[in-house]
Amino acid sequence: MSDFRRVPMGVDPYKPSSARIYNYMLGGKDYYEADLEYAEQVLRVAPDSKALARMSRRFLLQGVEVAVGAGVCQIVDVGAGIPISPSVYEVARKVEPSVRVVSIDFDPVVHAHATAMLSGAAGNTPMLADLRQPADMIDRLSSEGLxxxxxxxxxxxxxxxxxxxxxxxPGGILAELRAAMAPGSYLVVTHATSESDSRFVRQAMSATKGSSAVPALRSRAEIASYLEGLETLAPGLAPIQDWLDDDLPATRVEILGCICRKS
Ligand SMILES: C[S@@+](CC[C@H](N)C(=O)[O-])C[C@H]1O[C@@H](n2cnc3c(N)ncnc32)[C@H](O)[C@@H]1O
Structure with a gap:
């Protein structure tokens, strides 16, 4: 568990953060007591959440392989989280050694970790930015030559x-990003759905109240509407299990994923 004395400015270690909960679920060490408590509550109603976190990570890296395998040499990882190996950068560079990655997150703890861990890796740049301000994000990525x-x-x-x-x-944010992307670009997304276990939904809402980890669970149709105008690769917007090779079981929390291409 992380030491409270090293909490960056503006961070409340008493409120759970999605980055740190996810780090715990993936077996990392960068979380505080509040994150551990929340994660343990989630695991009581959805014991398969650690497995789901690993699946989500595999799906992310699969998206990287698909995009870089198709010739894309620049990646913007939005909500990149606390760095963990194998990283987006490591996987991308295995496919194409010249790939550049910008790892964006709005959480100062994540940014501090990313800055410490990624410094020195050529073509791997951490950036503190907020997806909810897509125009600023795009402007900075462009004007800073990244x-x-x-x-x-x-x-x-x-x-x-x-x-x-x-x-x-969220739909407007994705539309703005899509408009900025050149033809041949890829979008790799996941979204937890309102079809998730109802006990999990109730508990997630109450335990994260007032923190940045409150989830907005949506229907498949709503999530699909965010991807309009993009070509979806097979199997389309589907549980992430369907994207991975193995015969994986359904999980209490349903996460849909999609790899999309702009023609
Ligand atoms: C569950 S983690 C996912 C990490 C990573 N994308 C992965 O799949 O391994 C969610 C991350 O999104 C970040 N995040 C949430 N809202 C954000 C926003 N509006 N702008 C940028 N990052 C955000 C959180 O700080 C956290 O690090």
Whole structure:
């Protein structure tokens, strides 16, 4: 567990954070007591959540392999989380050694970890930015010379969209990103659905109240509407289990994933 004395400015270690809960679920060490408590509550109603976190990670890395395998050499990983190996950068560079990755997160703890862990890795840049301000994000990526939006780019938004509230307009955010992406670009997304176990839904809502980890669970149709105008690769918007090779069981929390391409 992380030491409270090292909490960056503006971070409340008493409120659960999605980055740190996810780090715990993946077997990392970068979480606080509040995250551990919340994660243990989730595991009581959805004991398969650690397995689901690993599946989500596999899906993310599969998206990277698909996009880079198709010739995309620049990646924006939005809501990148606390760095963990194998990382997006490691997997991308195995396929194409010249790939550049920008790892964006709005959480100062994540940014501090990413800055410490990624410094020195050529072409791997951490950035503190908020997906809910897509125009600013795109502008910075472009003006700082990190991403050339005239060329195809892979945008990864995995495990993040369900933390964007309705009033923050997730569909509009994706439309803005899509408009900035050149033809041949890829979008890799996941979203937890309202079909998830109802005990989990109730408990997640009450335990995360007032924190940045409150989820907005949505229907398949709503999530599909965010991807309009993009070509969806097979098997389309589907439980992430369907994207992975093995015969994986359904989980209490349902997460849909999709790898999309802009033609
Ligand atoms: C569950 S983790 C997913 C990490 C990573 N994408 C993965 O799949 O391994 C969600 C991450 O999204 C970040 N996040 C949530 N809302 C965000 C926003 N509006 N802008 C940027 N990052 C955000 C959180 O801080 C957290 O690190």
């Amino acid at each position: 991403i050339d939006f005239a060329q195809p780019v892979a945008v990864l938004i995995v495990g993040v969209l369900h933390f964007i509230m309705d009033e923050e307009n």
